[in-house]
Amino acid sequence: MDLTDVLSDLYLRAPTEFVTVRTARVQAARDDGDAELAKRIGRLSKPSTAAWLMNLLAARRTTDVDDIVELGALIRDAEKNMDAQDLRQLGKQRIALIRALARQGEALAAEAGQKVSAAAMLEVEQTLHAAMSDPAAADAARSGRLVRALSSNGIEPVDTDGAVAEPSVIIERASRPALRVVEDASSPRRLAEAEKKAEAAAAAAAAAKDEREGVREKHRALAGHRAELTRERQDLTARLSKLDEELSAIEREDDALRRAAASVDHRLDVAKRAADRAAERVASLRKK
Incomplete structure (x- = not known):
């Protein structure tokens, strides 16, 4: 095996096969004791x-x-x-x-x-x-x-x-x-x-x-389309940022309402217990 044979074969291989075949050729050169050939094969670039x-x-x-x-x-x-x-x-x-x-x-x-x-x-x-x-x-x-x-x-x-x-x-x-x-x-x-x-x-x-x-x-048209998409993406990014801010505000308000509801529930519970105790006191006095 020499480099000419490798080149003639390797660059007709599909790009999807290139690396695998190149690796096999490198190993074959090493097995033959030709370290320099193995090195040169290993440096070969994959074609587009x-x-x-x-x-x-x-x-x-x-x-x-x-x-x-x-x-x-x-x-x-x-x-x-x-x-x-x-x-x-x-x-x-x-x-x-x-x-x-x-x-x-x-x-x-x-x-x-x-x-x-x-x-x-x-x-x-x-x-x-x-x-x-x-x-x-x-x-x-x-x-x-x-x-x-x-x-x-x-x-x-x-x-x-x-x-x-x-x-x-x-x-x-x-x-x-x-x-x-x-x-x-x-x-x-x-x-x-x-x-x-x-x-x-x-x-x-x-x-x-x-x-x-x-x-x-065609390139100018493509550039124009790219610019249009870029503007749309910027608009969407700004809209998304605004929606994030609105969602954050809603979440903060929701947290505040939850805390307020919990406080009201607590006061209601306290008031109910106080009312129950007062009712019991009234009933006790009436029995006397």
């Missing part, structure tokens, strides 16, 4: 649900992930020559491809008996978008050892720090020719195709902008 789904896709839908990543590289190469309408259309197609691949991840999770939340699915889509936007993110997404989701704002490099387990360990992947923008001016057909791809690719940026605005709009 979205990262696990991405690892499944990287391992079992490798070609589809590679296609999306290479399409992203093609779009980046062609972005300088823009036709907004065509680029927007390509951007919509890119979004559809990302969502379709994310649903494949959801299906793989279902095969493993795992239900995936909408939030995790959104993180998978964001990770695929980041992989299309940034070469380092693409390498992380295709590593099969992702531990957290990735995100891109389309401008700055994607933060991949700590996103991949044991990044120093290289796991060979089958290579394939990279896609590229053809810019052979000697062929009018190729030039036309290149121009068309360049124009179409620019639409991805516009579509991504629309998508980002949509996400921001």
Whole structure:
């Protein structure tokens, strides 16, 4: 057993199985007398649900992930020559491809008996978008050892720090020719195709902008709803505090009335005994 084998197996395990399997691998390494390997395995981070789904896709839908990543590289190469309408259309197609691949991840999770939340699915889509936007993110997404989701704002490099387990360990992947923008001016057909791809690719940026605005709009709506619920909770808290004060006042009044009733009962008892004694005295005098 070596670390490469452990990584290839462990990060395809469902998050619910991860800790148990990691513990077993640590013990196996110790039994083999490899304390250093046991230590490195024990330090491996459990992946988020979205990262696990991405690892499944990287391992079992490798070609589809590679296609999306290479399409992203093609779009980046062609972005300088823009036709907004065509680029927007390509951007919509890119979004559809990302969502379709994310649903494949959801299906793989279902095969493993795992239900995936909408939030995790959104993180998978964001990770695929980041992989299309940034070469380092693409390498992380295709590593099969992702531990957290990735995100891109389309401008700055994607933060991949700590996103991949044991990044120093290289796991060979089958290579394939990279896609590229053809810019052979000697062929009018190729030039036309290149121009068309360049124009179409620019639409991805516009579509991504629309998508980002949509996400921001949802976030603003969520923030508004959160603020509304917070105000309602504050109102309820104030109302509850007032009710507590009223209940405390009622309890104090009830205690006072109980004490007053007890005092009245005592005086009544004393008065009854005095009346009984007086009646007995009168009866005694009459007999004389």
